[in-house]
Structures are given as C-alpha cells and as structure tokens.
Amino acid sequence: MHLFWIDFGTGLATAAVVALAATGLTLQFGITNYINFAYGDFMGLGALLTFALNNQAFHLNFWIAAPIAAILVGVFAVIANQLLLAPFARRFSNPALTMIVTFGLSLFMANVATVIWTGNTLFFRMPISVDKKVGPFLWSPDVMIVMGFAVLVMVMIHLLLKTTRLGKMMRALSDNTSLALTSGIDVRQITNVTWFMSGLLAGLGGIALAVEEANLTVTSAESYLFVIFAAVILGGIGSVYGAMLGALAIGLLTETAPLYINAGYKLDVGFFIVIVLLLFRPQGLVPRLGRS
Amino acid sequence: MPTMVADNISSGYGKNLIIRNISLEVDAKKVTTIVGPNGAGKSTFAKTVVGLLKAQTGSIVVNGDDLTKVPAYKIPGRGLAYVPQVQNVFVSMTVQENLEIGGFVTKGNTHDRMEEILATFKDLEKARHKRAGFLSGGQQNMLAIARALMVNPSVIVLDEPTAGLSPAYTNVVWEEIGRIAESGTAVLVVEQNVERAIVHSDYVHVFVAGQNHVHGTKEEIAQLDLASIFLGRSEATKS
Numbered sequence: 001m002h003l004f005w006i007d008f009g010t011g012l013a014t015a016a017v018v019a020l021a022a023t024g025l026t027l028q029f030g031i032t033n034y035i036n037f038a039y040g041d042f043m044g045l046g047a048l049l050t051f052a053l054n055n056q057a058f059h060l061n062f063w064i065a066a067p068i069a070a071i072l073v074g075v076f077a078v079i080a081n082q083l084l085l086a087p088f089a090r091r092f093s094n095p096a097l098t099m100i101v102t103f104g105l106s107l108f109m110a111n112v113a114t115v116i117w118t119g120n121t122l123f124f125r126m127p128i129s130v131d132k133k134v135g136p137f138l139w140s141p142d143v144m145i146v147m148g149f150a151v152l153v154m155v156m157i158h159l160l161l162k163t164t165r166l167g168k169m170m171r172a173l174s175d176n177t178s179l180a181l182t183s184g185i186d187v188r189q190i191t192n193v194t195w196f197m198s199g200l201l202a203g204l205g206g207i208a209l210a211v212e213e214a215n216l217t218v219t220s221a222e223s224y225l226f227v228i229f230a231a232v233i234l235g236g237i238g239s240v241y242g243a244m245l246g247a248l249a250i251g252l253l254t255e256t257a258p259l260y261i262n263a264g265y266k267l268d269v270g271f272f273i274v275i276v277l278l279l280f281r282p283q284g285l286v287p288r289l290g291r292s
Numbered sequence: 293m294p295t296m297v298a299d300n301i302s303s304g305y306g307k308n309l310i311i312r313n314i315s316l317e318v319d320a321k322k323v324t325t326i327v328g329p330n331g332a333g334k335s336t337f338a339k340t341v342v343g344l345l346k347a348q349t350g351s352i353v354v355n356g357d358d359l360t361k362v363p364a365y366k367i368p369g370r371g372l373a374y375v376p377q378v379q380n381v382f383v384s385m386t387v388q389e390n391l392e393i394g395g396f397v398t399k400g401n402t403h404d405r406m407e408e409i410l411a412t413f414k415d416l417e418k419a420r421h422k423r424a425g426f427l428s429g430g431q432q433n434m435l436a437i438a439r440a441l442m443v444n445p446s447v448i449v450l451d452e453p454t455a456g457l458s459p460a461y462t463n464v465v466w467e468e469i470g471r472i473a474e475s476g477t478a479v480l481v482v483e484q485n486v487e488r489a490i491v492h493s494d495y496v497h498v499f500v501a502g503q504n505h506v507h508g509t510k511e512e513i514a515q516l517d518l519a520s521i522f523l524g525r526s527e528a529t530k531s
Contacts, residue, residue: 165396168385172393175382182342182376183439184368184397288384 002136007256009137015251016150017208021224022231022243023157024201028077030174030238030288031194034095037102038080039202040225041109046073046203047210047221048117055125062126070203077199078192080105086191106222113218121215129214146208153204154244161240170194174238174288227254227267234274236284245285250274293356295320295478296341296372296447300350303340309348310336311502318447318478323469325481325489328499329522334482335377337499338451341480342374343367355446369397373440377451377482380436383425387416390424390435394442402442409438412471430461437468447478455484466492490514 025039036042049069053060060068084105089098129140139147161167173180173190181187209224210216231250235242254270261269278284294317304310311333318324326334339345341352343364351360354372362370382390391409395402410417415431416438424435433453440448450469454462470492473479483489489496490510497507498521505521506513 168389168393169396171385171389172382175384176379178344179376179379179382180393181364182344182368182374183393184365184443185393186365 004256004259005136006138007259008252009134009139011252011255012137012248013139013143013147013212013251014255015248016147017205017212018227018231018251019154019244019247020150020201020208021205021228022235022247023154023240024198024205025228026232026235026238026240026243027170027174027194027201028198029232030240031170031177031191032085032089032095032098034089034099034102035229036085036198037099037225038106038109039102039198039228040222041106041113042073042077042199042202043206043209043224043228044113044216044218044221045076045109046070046206047216048113048122048206048218049073049203050207050210051117051122051124051216055123059125062124066204066207070200070207073203073206074196074198074200077195077202081191081195110218110222117218119218121217123215124210142211146211149204150208153201157240166190166193227270230271230274234277234284236287239284239286239288242284242286242288249285294318295355296480297353298337298341298350299353301337301340301347301352302349303336303345303347305345309502311340311499313349314499314502314504315350316497316504316507318480319495320446320476320478321473322494323473323479323481323492324495324497325483325493326497326499327483327486327489327518328505331501332499333502334499335451336502338374338449338480338482341449342372344374368394368440368443368445371443371446373443373445373448375433375436375440375448375450375453377453377455381424381427381432381439384423386421386423387427387435388420390439391416391442394439397443405442405444409441413438413468428461430457430464433457433465434468437465437472441472441477445477447480448472449480449482451482452484453481454488462488486518 021043025036028036046069049072050065053065053069054062085098085101088101092098129142131138131140161171169185169190172183172185173187177187206221209221213220227250231246232243234249235246250270253273254266257266257269296318299315301314302309302312314337326337328334336345340347343362347360351358353359354370357370359367359370359372382393391406392402395405410420413434416435419427419431424432427435437450437453453469454465457465466488469479469481490513493510496510496513498505498513498518500521506516
C-alpha cells in the first residue's frame with residue numbers, strides 16, 4: 001500500500017473534521033464580523049459533554065450522546081451571544097473589541113473545563129475501532145462514519161443556504177445587516193439561528209476531532225483552533241464554500257507533509273503554503289462579495 | 293386622505309437631534325420629493341420613517357396604521373418599503389434571490405409577483421441569475437427598487453435613487469419612479485438634484501438645517517430662489 005495514499009486518506013479525515021468546524025466559524029463570522037476566539041472551546045465543549053453523557057453521567061450510547069452534546073453547544077452559543085457578546089458588539093462599533101471579549105470567554109471556558117474534567121486524557125465509551133483498508137486508504141469504521149457525516153452536513157448546509165427561506169435570510173443577513181432589516185428580516189431571530197448552527201457545528205467538529213484522535217483532553221480542540229482559522233482564511237473569510245475548500249486543502253497539506261519532512265513540522269508546512277497562497281490570492285480561494 | 297402622514301418628527305443619533313418637528317404627507321399616485329443641502333437631515337428623515345432610527349417625537353402613520361414604534365423589520369409588511377441610497381442590494385445573491393428576499397414578508401407565493409416585476413424591469417430579467425454585485429450601478433438601483441416593490445407597498449421611500457448614475461440612466465430611474473406612482477403607490481424621494489426633483493415631482497419639501505423649511509407644489513417651489521434658502525435666507529423668491 002502506497003504511503004502517500006494512506007496519508008492522503010488521513011488528510012481527507014482531517015479535512016472532514018476541519019470542514020465541520022470551519023463552516024460553523026465562518027457562518028458566525030458572516031453575521032458578526034469578528035473572529036470568535038472561544039470557538040475552539042465550543043468545539044471542546046462538544047467533545048467533553050459527549051464524554052460526560054457517554055462515560056460519566058448517563059452512560060448513553062456514544063451515537064446518542066454526540067448529537068445531544070452538539071445541540072447543547074448550539075444552545076450554549078446562543079446564550080453566550082445573547083448575554084455576553086451581543087451586548088458588547090452593540091456597545092463597540094469596532095469588532096476587534098468584541099473579539100477580545102471572545103478571548104476572555106475562551107480563557108473562562110478553558111479554566112472551567114479544567115476544573116470539571118481535569119487535564120487527564122479522556123476516552124469515549126465505545127468499541128475499539130480498527131483501521132481497515134478501503135481502496136488505497138486506511139480508515140477505521142468510526143472515522144469513515146465521521147467523514148460520511150461531514151459530507152452529509154456539507155450537502156445539507158448547501159441545500160439550506162441555496163434553497164430554503166431560512167438559508168437565504170442567513171445569507172442576506174451576512175451580506176448586509178441593515179438592508180436585511182429594512183427588507184423585513186427579523187435580524188435578531190436569524191442571528192440566534194446562526195449562532196445555534198455555529199455552536200452545533202463547533203460541537204460536531206469537536207466530537208469528530210476526538211473520534212479521529214481516539215481520545216480527548218480539555219485543550220485538544222482549543223489547540224486546533226488555528227487549523228480552523230487557517231482553513232477559514234484560506235477559503236475566504238465569511239465564505240461557507242471557501243471554508244469547505246480551505247478545510248480540504250489544509251487537511252491534505254498537513255497530513256501529506258510528513259512524507260517529505262519531519263512530522264513535527266506538518267502544521268508549519270501547511271501554514272507556510274497557506275501564506276504563500278494568500279500572497280497571490282489574499283481574498284482567499286472563494287472570496288465573499290463585499291459585506292456591508 | 294394621505295397614504296402616509298409623518299407628524300412632528302424629531303430624530304437623530306443618540307442625544308444629537310438632526311431633524312426637528314418635521315411634518316409631511318405623502319399621497320397615493322403622487323411623487324413627493326425632499327430636497328435640501330448636505331446635512332439638512334433628508335436621509336435622517338427617511339431612515340426615521342422606515343424605523344432605522346427612532347423618532348424621539350411625533351408619529352408615522354401609513355393607511356391609518358401607526359408605525360412609530362413598530363420594529364424596522366416589520367415595517368415592509370405593513371406597507372412601507374425603503375430603498376437606501378447605497379449598499380441597496382445583496383451583492384452576493386443573484387437578482388432573483390434579491391427579489392425573493394424582498395417578498396419574504398408576504399405570506400403567500402411570491403413567484404407571480406416576481407415574474408410581474410421582472411416583466412417590467414427588462415434589464416433585470418436578462419440578468420436574473422447574475423449576482424447583484426456584478427450589476428452596473430444603475431442596474432443595482434433598479435434591482436433595489438424592484439426588491440422594494442415585491443411587497444406591493446402603499447408607500448415607497450427612495451433615498452437618492454439616482455446618485456452616481458449617468459444622465460441617461462438617471463432618466464430611466466425617474467421614468468420608473470413615475471410609473472410606480474401611476475400604479476397607485478405613494479412615492480417619497482430624497483433627492484440632491486433640485487432641478488430634476490422639480491421636473492419629476494408633484495410636491496416638493498425643502499429641508500434646511502433639520503427643518504422642513506418650505507414646501508409646496510413643484511410650480512410653487514420653482515418660483516423660489518432655492519440657492520438662497522439653502523444658504524439659510526428665508527422665503528426668497530426669484531428676482
């Protein structure tokens with residue numbers, strides 16, 4: 001079996017995880033115009049709540065615990081926005097100031113998570129999944145489910161944004177908030193829906209990451225945040241399709257890099273290539289037309 | 293009975309009042325235009341009427357329905373549509389999607405209304421699957437007007453609909469405004485170009501320093517020395 005294809009397969013699995021999370025981050029950025037530094041902690045919360053439901057409190061089956069946890073993260077995201085971020089965003093015209101508040105939220109969430117779940121490595125209570133040969137690739141059944149699920153989610157997001165009234169309202173709001181308001185869109189309601197979806201996708205991304213890595217810690221998703229940022233920036237900030245494409249590029253670049261250099265530098269190589277690409281295409285791979 | 297009555301409106305940003313005690317009426321089938329120098333409060337008035345700014349005094353009534361405290365997003369559904377001066381289309385969405393967004397406040401199927409509008413705006417029909425960001429400035433303004441018409445409004449407020457357009461396209465836009473009024477809609481236009489406003493309007497209000505300084509039919513306003521009025525001198529007539 002050719003090593004390149006094995007790493008390529010791992011890259012696709014990583015891309016699936018990154019795509020779930022990056023899509024959620026870019027949806028949220030599209031309507032708020034500031035980067036949410038607590039997004040990695042939202043991801044972590046998804047995985048940790050799954051762990052709690054699956055292995056601590058209710059001993060639910062993993063595949064039942066995971067969606068419940070992701071929905072809880074979605075609800076948490078709406079509450080965090082309503083109670084903390086939105087009041088600051090209304091007060092400050094400069095989005096960078098609200099971004100600093102998200103950084104504070106990140107520190108708060110990370111510390112609370114450490115108090116509750118400690119710094120130990122945690123494991124979901126689920127059967128051990130052994131890698132299987134699938135064509136030229138090597139994937140475990142769990143990872144294949146994660147990848148299939150990520151593709152399904154991407155298709156659903158595409159259909160939502162392109163064909164439904166809700167999706168078109170979300171796009172309109174992302175495009176021009178003031179015009180959306182005077183066109184009859186309930187901006188507050190659609191903002192809540194978007195935050196919920198962003199939180200849901202963060203939660204799913206965090207759970208998918210834990211499945212792919214076969215374990216989790218309170219900081220594993222948080223440290224993944226810059227990979228997500230890279231995918232979003234590479235794809236074109238605020239562009240959902242860009243985030244999907246950026247995730248694919250980042251996943252493949254970082255996972256195939258160890259074929260040529262020390263594996264310890266795989267993220268550095270990925271980011272270096274992103275920097276080079278952005279030098280020639282600073283607007284990203286799929287730029288969003290101007291936001292108002 | 294006028295379609296829209298704005299009575300004693302004062303508004304601004306925070307504690308800074310930009311317009312004070314402005315009253316005006318807009319009738320169905322008529323084009324009413326607000327002119328005035330920069331900073332006179334024309335756009336502030338338009339934004340207050342459509343709920344983007346809160347009226348600190350007074351009331352806005354459309355077809356007998358008091359809209360003063362109605363949230364901005366509910367106002368199009370109550371018969372008052374707005375076309376902003378700039379950034380008046382959803383640039384990343386297609387022409388058709390822009391029109392769909394305009395029709396979302398109506399409960400029923402908007403397809404027929406959209407086809408009706410596209411039949412009127414031929415340029416838009418040809419570009420219906422093109423993203424609005426790739427349209428010319430004139431086409432974008434037409435799309436913005438078409439989007440506002442999707443709700444079949446009783447009143448349409450247009451903030452400088454010809455700003456930045458070529459003279460040829462400016463005429464096209466004014467012709468369209470005339471057609472909208474003829475169809476029964478009350479039209480309120482904010483306009484910088486006084487001469488053009490007088491030619492195309494039925495009634496003209498002249499705002500100076502945040503107040504409705506003088507108003508009258510276009511023939512009455514044409515008799516006034518507007519340059520002097522803009523400079524703050526009162527009621528000057530042409531010599």
